[in-house]
Amino acid sequence: MTNSDLIIVGGGLVGMTAALACAHKGASVTIVDSQSPETYQTADFDGRASAIAASSFKMYRHLGIDKRLKGHIQSITDIMITDGEVGRYISPLSLHFDSKDAGGAPMGYMMENRLLRRALYDAIKANDKITMIAPTKVLGFNETPAGMTLNLKDHGELSASALIAADGRNSFCRKQTGIGTETIPYKQKAIVTTVVHEVPHDGVAHELFLPGGPFAILPLTENRSSIVWTDTPGAVDAAMTLPEAAFAAELTRRFGDMYGQIGPCAPRWSYPLSLQMAEDYTKGRLALIGDAAHAIHPIAGQGLNMGLRDAAALADVVHEARSNGLDIGMQLDNMQIWRNFDNRVLAASTDIFNRLFSNNIAPIKHARRLGLGLMDKIAPAQSFFINEAAGLHGELPSLLR
Numbered sequence: 001m002t003n004s005d006l007i008i009v010g011g012g013l014v015g016m017t018a019a020l021a022c023a024h025k026g027a028s029v030t031i032v033d034s035q036s037p038e039t040y041q042t043a044d045f046d047g048r049a050s051a052i053a054a055s056s057f058k059m060y061r062h063l064g065i066d067k068r069l070k071g072h073i074q075s076i077t078d079i080m081i082t083d084g085e086v087g088r089y090i091s092p093l094s095l096h097f098d099s100k101d102a103g104g105a106p107m108g109y110m111m112e113n114r115l116l117r118r119a120l121y122d123a124i125k126a127n128d129k130i131t132m133i134a135p136t137k138v139l140g141f142n143e144t145p146a147g148m149t150l151n152l153k154d155h156g157e158l159s160a161s162a163l164i165a166a167d168g169r170n171s172f173c174r175k176q177t178g179i180g181t182e183t184i185p186y187k188q189k190a191i192v193t194t195v196v197h198e199v200p201h202d203g204v205a206h207e208l209f210l211p212g213g214p215f216a217i218l219p220l221t222e223n224r225s226s227i228v229w230t231d232t233p234g235a236v237d238a239a240m241t242l243p244e245a246a247f248a249a250e251l252t253r254r255f256g257d258m259y260g261q262i263g264p265c266a267p268r269w270s271y272p273l274s275l276q277m278a279e280d281y282t283k284g285r286l287a288l289i290g291d292a293a294h295a296i297h298p299i300a301g302q303g304l305n306m307g308l309r310d311a312a313a314l315a316d317v318v319h320e321a322r323s324n325g326l327d328i329g330m331q332l333d334n335m336q337i338w339r340n341f342d343n344r345v346l347a348a349s350t351d352i353f354n355r356l357f358s359n360n361i362a363p364i365k366h367a368r369r370l371g372l373g374l375m376d377k378i379a380p381a382q383s384f385f386i387n388e389a390a391g392l393h394g395e396l397p398s399l400l401r
């Protein structure tokens with residue numbers, strides 16, 4: 001039987017980050033995933049790119065992940081939010097966040113999920129405190145007074161003081177433990193793809209609010225942008241089946257003339273959207289982190305950042321327990337106390353934000369346009385939102401400081 005301080009089920013971006021963060025604080029970790037690491041070496045694995053908040057990026061600096069991604073990180077220097085029409089990105093009522101107004105540091109960093117996942121995996125392989133077992137199948141787990149045991153197909157039994165479930169929104173561990181969820185499906189889906197364009201983006205992230213949902217153009221390295229096009233399920237399904245040339249023409253119409261010629265598109269992915277919150281984050285020696293605990297609308301690009309804050313908070317809880325000679329598995333309630341409120345506030349804000357902007361009701365439309373225009377002129381409101389976007393609010397775990 002392999003014994004470690006922690007077992008993490010789920011080697012996605014959150015699970016792998018949590019493994020590295022806890023190992024950084026001295027814990028031994030075994031991480032298991034049902035997918036082979038070979039899959040994320042290929043170009044057709046997960047077409048999403050993530051906006052990593054400035055605070056989350058600090059953790060990646062502490063863990064040396066920024067160096068492994070050298071040349072693949074794009075800073076976000078400006079965010080432009082416009083309530084409007086297809087192809088019209090800047091209006092007198094746009095809300096413009098400029099990093100120069102907040103001291104000049106980027107508000108966030110764009111990186112492609114596939115490359116981030118590969119960098120995390122390489123860091124795990126080089127870390128002698130972490131053992132990764134993948135692909136494998138979790139057959140079940142059991143809590144005993146001494147700890148947790150996990151049974152794997154073809155890999156026997158593992159034991160640890162605590163079991164961390166980072167196995168995504170359909171979490172097997174959460175279901176096995178009987179923790180319920182509150183789920184609100186959105187009548188929206190998102191298309192994600194990457195395009196090359198003629199005119200440089202200069203680090204500007206655009207979010208254009210249209211009646212079906214936000215259309216985001218997020219800067220990537222080498223004059224490319226990641227598109228997150230949220231719309232009604234019917235519109236998304238139709239766009240997914242468009243021939244390549246027709247899809248490119250529709251994107252060109254949506255970009256307007258802002259970035260000149262729009263070049264070839266990468267493959268398209270589509271994602272159904274819902275808000276899903278676990279009723280509890282912990283049960284005995286098990287804790288949920290990442291999408292297993294909370295999955296939110298991508299409107300503000302905060303879902304992964306919430307999971308990364310869980311990972312950093314877990315590392316502090318583990319460190320505190322180890323420094324005081326305490327049983328880690330018995331200290332997980334501190335995670336619940338720390339993360340639950342923060343995550344619920346953010347989830348509720350993104351939900352309200354999406355409802356407010358994804359409609360075409362005339363009085364609401366006029367009020368929100370006026371609201372954006374006003375907020376653009378009020379410096380304290382601006383710096384509040386810049387700090388929120390950068391994840392610099394609340395009591396920050398040590399790796400995020």
Ligand SMILES: Cc1cc2nc3c(=O)[nH]c(=O)nc-3n(C[C@H](O)[C@H](O)[C@H](O)COP(=O)(O)OP(=O)(O)OC[C@H]3O[C@@H](n4cnc5c(N)ncnc54)[C@H](O)[C@@H]3O)c2cc1C
Binds near residue numbers: 032052138291304
């Ligand atoms: C369109 C879109 C755009 C987004 N953009 C952003 C953004 O810009 N910024 C941001 O912060 N967030 C963003 N998000 C949210 C973000 O992508 C997710 O919150 C994040 O990927 C969740 O990571 P995770 O590791 O918790 O879960 P997952 O990525 O789902 O990983 C779960 C892992 O667990 C493994 N697994 C599952 N079941 C088992 C099992 N039974 N046994 C073993 N392993 C198992 C899986 O193989 C997988 O590796 C976006 C989401 C969407 C849909």
